[in-house]
Amino acid sequence: MEEFHINQNQSMELGLYTLGDLLSTHATEKHSSEHQRIQEMVKMAKLAEDAGLDVFGVGESHQKHFVASSAPTILAKIAGVTNNIKLISTSTVLSTADPVRVYEDFSTLDLLSDGRAEIVAGRGSRYGAYELFGYDLNDYDELFEEKFELLLQLNKEQPITWEGKFRPPLKNAEVFPKPLEGNLPIWRAVGQHHSSAMQAGRMGAPMHLAALYGASSVFEKRVNAYRRAAEEAGHDTGKLPVAAATIMYIDQDSRKAMRDFYPYLNDTFRQVRGVSFPKDRFAEATSIKNAVMVGSPQLITEKILYQYELFGHQRFVAQIDTGNLPFKKVQEIIEMYATEVVPAVRKATKK
Amino acid sequence: MKIVGLSGSKVGSKTRTAMDYTMKAAAEKYPDAELTLIDLAEYDVQFSDGRDYREYEGDTKYVAETVMEADAIIIGTPIFQASIPATLKNVFDLLPAGAFRDKVVSMLVTAGSPKHYLIVEQQVKPILGYMKAQIVQTYVFIEEQDFYRKEITNDDVLFRIDRLVEDTFVLAETYTKIREAKEAEYDF
Numbered sequence: 001m002e003e004f005h006i007n008q009n010q011s012m013e014l015g016l017y018t019l020g021d022l023l024s025t026h027a028t029e030k031h032s033s034e035h036q037r038i039q040e041m042v043k044m045a046k047l048a049e050d051a052g053l054d055v056f057g058v059g060e061s062h063q064k065h066f067v068a069s070s071a072p073t074i075l076a077k078i079a080g081v082t083n084n085i086k087l088i089s090t091s092t093v094l095s096t097a098d099p100v101r102v103y104e105d106f107s108t109l110d111l112l113s114d115g116r117a118e119i120v121a122g123r124g125s126r127y128g129a130y131e132l133f134g135y136d137l138n139d140y141d142e143l144f145e146e147k148f149e150l151l152l153q154l155n156k157e158q159p160i161t162w163e164g165k166f167r168p169p170l171k172n173a174e175v176f177p178k179p180l181e182g183n184l185p186i187w188r189a190v191g192q193h194h195s196s197a198m199q200a201g202r203m204g205a206p207m208h209l210a211a212l213y214g215a216s217s218v219f220e221k222r223v224n225a226y227r228r229a230a231e232e233a234g235h236d237t238g239k240l241p242v243a244a245a246t247i248m249y250i251d252q253d254s255r256k257a258m259r260d261f262y263p264y265l266n267d268t269f270r271q272v273r274g275v276s277f278p279k280d281r282f283a284e285a286t287s288i289k290n291a292v293m294v295g296s297p298q299l300i301t302e303k304i305l306y307q308y309e310l311f312g313h314q315r316f317v318a319q320i321d322t323g324n325l326p327f328k329k330v331q332e333i334i335e336m337y338a339t340e341v342v343p344a345v346r347k348a349t350k351k
Numbered sequence: 352m353k354i355v356g357l358s359g360s361k362v363g364s365k366t367r368t369a370m371d372y373t374m375k376a377a378a379e380k381y382p383d384a385e386l387t388l389i390d391l392a393e394y395d396v397q398f399s400d401g402r403d404y405r406e407y408e409g410d411t412k413y414v415a416e417t418v419m420e421a422d423a424i425i426i427g428t429p430i431f432q433a434s435i436p437a438t439l440k441n442v443f444d445l446l447p448a449g450a451f452r453d454k455v456v457s458m459l460v461t462a463g464s465p466k467h468y469l470i471v472e473q474q475v476k477p478i479l480g481y482m483k484a485q486i487v488q489t490y491v492f493i494e495e496q497d498f499y500r501k502e503i504t505n506d507d508v509l510f511r512i513d514r515l516v517e518d519t520f521v522l523a524e525t526y527t528k529i530r531e532a533k534e535a536e537y538d539f
Contacts, residue, residue, distance in 0.1 A: 127402065127403075137400070137401065137402070255538055255539075258537075258538070258539040259538060259539040261539075262539040273403070273447065274403055274404055274405050274419065274447060275447050275449060275450070275452070276452070276453075278449075278452060279533075279534050279537055279539070280533070282537075282539065283537050283539075
């Protein structure tokens with residue numbers, strides 16, 4: 001765990017992340033500008049730091065409805081206004097990037113932030129980057145696997161000699177600067193694909209798992225598959241952290257939370273995926289066994305702890321500005337999260 | 352209510368002929384409904400490559416988005432090589448998982464042989480079910496002998512088409528009420 005900057009003896013890490021979505025939500029009826037949205041992301045991180053949260057993430061997207069195409073730049077600004085909170089990418093679209101460049105960016109971020117940077121590398125659940133940078137979606141898996149291996153190799157030993165299909169070869173190459181402690185925690189982002197969780201396990205990479213909606217037990221199966229694959233490949237699962245990422249909305253009144261949040265979630269689905277979020281599925285969020293984190297601080301606490309029983313994970317991060325939620329509400333959610341949910345979860349998960 | 356008729360083949364005229372009868376019956380019985388007929392023979396639709404349905408261009412985008420906006424879809428299909436034509440399967444493949452959630456889907460089938468009768472049961476309904484459609488269980492099966500020079504000559508088929516239209520609208524209206532009653536309980 002220490003290799004990935006996770007302290008075994010501490011309680012579960014709790015954080016927030018944002019995708020910088022800039023959706024035209026009828027519920028707000030007011031469109032933020034890109035400028036305002038990016039500044040709010042920074043403010044949100046500052047609030048997270050001030051509230052004593054452990055982690056803040058910025059997720060990368062390269063298409064309409066999102067402003068965070070340059071996540072390391074936004075994280076760099078956040079590094080400048082914070083001192084303690086860990087800065088992670090949630091996630092980096094590694095498949096369409098040059099791993100060498102990604103490593104340079106995050107090593108720089110690591111030095112700027114005094115060793116707080118981490119990479120969560122993914123393939124992108126939105127495909128804008130593939131067209132933009134001239135990659136073929138048919139190479140979806142191969143692109144990622146090759147680039148992830150290179151990224152891990154860069155983190156392990158330099159100078160590096162490497163040859164692959166999607167990038168010119170490296171001969172005795174060295175990348176500057178180096179991260180503060182010589183290497184970075186590099187996680188593998190895992191979404192809907194069971195095989196991706198197993199691959200993360202086989203490689204012995206920490207898993208950052210999107211557990212957005214549906215029964216939490218579904219994600220338990222993915223966590224189990226990850227650990228099983230890791231064990232079979234000879235890795236010590238006791239040294240491999242797991243993070244769960246989801247969407248969250250808090251109100252003191254659980255029913256009000258459901259009522260107020262549904263339009264934002266549904267709008268996000270309609271705009272980003274072209275389908276509605278089924279109301280009957282959303283209604284399941286009232287159960288602590290469902291992964292959608294909507295409700296009172298008490299209910300959210302129970303849901304996180306229920307997942308902790310299932311996953312035994314080391315980190316929980318939540319997206320609380322889904323669908324371009326008004327910033328005032330984001331502030332309120334951070335307040336309730338930090339003062340009610342976080343202390344309860346920390347207490348319950350303390351070793 | 353938005354009703355889309357989807358004539359699923361580029362080959363032959365029988366399915367289109369039957370769809371014309373169907374759309375005419377719908378227009379006469381339900382003048383307030385918004386009816387659109389998409390005959391895939393008239394569109395140049397590309398094969399699905401897995402992208403979001405709204406990111407296609409031209410005819411492909413039009414067909415996918417029109418189907419997604421419908422409240423009910425009446426599919427007309429011939430039977431080729433003991434299955435539906437690839438053109439129709441491709442429309443399904445263009446759409447996201449669960450694309451027919453909250454939509455009613457009904458079918459008419461034209462075939463050269465009565466031996467094809469169960470193909471809808473065994474091949475089309477499982478697809479529609481997977482895509483979460485509310486399926487009108489009874490479909491209209493029309494044989495080659497029921498047509499003469501682009502007209503339907505069997506009165507029984509015409510009665511069945513009228514019933515298909517009626518069943519489609521009744522189920523769509525009823526399902527809307529069921530859904531509204533269910534969602535009214537949710538309070539969000």
